[in-house]
Amino acid sequence: MIRFGIAATTALALGACVSTADGEDDADAIVIGAAIAKTGFMASFDMPVHHSLQIAVDKANASGGIDGRPIRLEAIDNKSDSTQSANAASRLIEQGADLLIVTCNFSTGGPAATVAQNAGVVSFAPCASDTRFGPLGLGDLVFNLGMSIPTEGAALADYAMKKGWKSVYTLTDTELDYPKNTCEAFEKRFTELGGKIAGKDVFRNSDQAIASQVSRAGEGAVDALVLCSYPPGGAMATLQLRQGGIDLPILANFGMDGDYWAKSLPQLSDFYVISPASLFGDDPKPEVNQLLADYRKKAGGNPPTGSFVYGATTFQLIKQVIEETGGTDGTKIAAALEQSKNLRTITGPMSFGTDYHVDFEWDVRVLKATGGRFSYVETVVPRNARALVK
Known part of the structure; x- marks a missing residue:
């Protein structure tokens, strides 16, 4: 029997967290929690996101963080399992996550997003397609950043x-x-x-x-x-x-x-x-090709899918909205995202409404x-x- 796997994806996995610029934990750090699939069928989509998000966090920390605050990225493997997804989200929030990244599949990422919603924490499904990631499916603090x-x-x-x-x-x-x-x-x-x-x-x-x-x-x-x-x-x-x-x-x-x-x-x-x-x-956008080059250098190989751009998109949105609201309050961040128009990202301008927390316009x-x-x-x-x- 021929078997198709994602061993190459998991082999590229980096560390579970990214330290601040000086290598020490900072009580003032912005903590981004990632309840994602490092293994299992969703790893080929979640891990490229995680790697490029980590690259963005490293670069931001090297230049002063966000509003002068360092950023920590903490990740727990949900193994592409819905129950472990919810458990990972709970642990990350208990450990102080200010925002949460969830798996890009509704059945797996949805439980983690629900945990975040109930805790008043904004969550992002960076490469999801399901429009239920949002007010009509999971809650007003849940956002879908992928192609719907x-x-x-x-x-x-x-x-x-x-x-x-x-x-x-x-x-x-x-x-x-x-x-x-x-x-x-x-x-x-x-x-x-x-x-x-x-x-x-x-x-x-x-x-x-x-x-x-x-x-x-x-x-x-x-x-x-x-x-x-x-x-x-x-x-x-x-x-x-x-x-x-x-x-x-x-x-x-x-x-x-x-x-x-x-x-x-x-x-x-x-x-x-x-x-x-x-x-x-060979992407038509030079900045996408540059991100790919950075990804290859950091991860030691190619991403398995084009979802690698979503990590950069996620961080760009997080940075803009934290700078606008002055903090990580879930309600304020969600309101700012709903009201903002044409937020700048590597995948193009993004806007969110109050009904579906997804941008339907894509190149x-x-x-x-x-x-x-x-x-x-x-x-x-x-x-x-x-x-x-x-």
């Missing part, structure tokens, strides 16, 4: 139409809400744009074989296949599709970002995936695999993604 599910669905639909793929087949992973909801958002926007869903099928991430789905995907004439999943199941599905003779272009959601999962598909081609950034050194990268090598090909700016919220 509606944004992903709209971007996939816009790009498919731009490529002339007007008839598609969707293959949806039903193990988690994220891939299911992403394909639903795609299908809604794609049909609105005049596209046709010629067929659809489902599988579970834990499935070891999808022979029947592969057989059905080969029936009829379609322009492309849209895959909503994440490794390892998404990797296995891609492998079996190609082995089964399905040579259609495959367009995938952010959950399939990176090339760490594609080692068993060395000639993978005509595979497209969306991301907030290219991790291959979405499209990456393509050719002969096993991924590269940036285009930026898509999806239109009116907010209208796709369920």
Whole structure:
């Protein structure tokens, strides 16, 4: 059996905390707690965030911190488990965390965000897609800094139409809400744009074989296949599709970002995936490529996914809002984030409202695999993604 793992991700893990500039704990320090997945299926998304957040903290401490206060970053591994996520959040808050970073998956990060909400602490899901990270799902102190599910669905639909793929087949992973909801958002926007869903099928991430789905995907004439999943199941599905003779272009959601999962598909081609950034050194933004270079130097290797930019985004937002409010009071920070417009971040300007604590406007990268090598090909700016919220 071929196994797809994230050992490379965990091998890059750095220390659990970042000390202040002078190497000593400071009673006046701003403490950022991170209840994140250093291991398990979410590590390939959480750990790049953690590494780039750590880089930002180090740089800030070297230049005086935030408003003259040093910053400490404390992390506890939730092992991609919802119960351990809540426990990690409780421990971090008990240890004095002023703000909390949570895992970017709702089922895993949600419990930690709930703990923070109940404690009056603002929490951030840096690379999440689920709009339930916010007032309508978890509380008014919870913020989602990633590309939302509606944004992903709209971007996939816009790009498919731009490529002339007007008839598609969707293959949806039903193990988690994220891939299911992403394909639903795609299908809604794609049909609105005049596209046709010629067929659809489902599988579970834990499935070891999808022979029947592969057989059905080969029936009829379609322009492309849209895959909503994440490794390892998404990797296995891609492998079996190609082995089964399905040579259609495959367009995938952010959950399939990176090339760490594609080692068993060395000639993978005509595979497209969306991301907030290219991790291959060819992003259209020079500052993203510089962050990538800093990441490689600090972590000793490439990030597994484009989520590495989210750590920088998170710190930039935290710094701006603490400087504006003069402290770390959860209610004041949340109010400032809701009222601010076009906050400056490496991923672009961000604004939050009072209903959904997420920015739906994104410059979405499209990456393509050719002969096993991924590269940036285009930026898509999806239109009116907010209208796709369920």
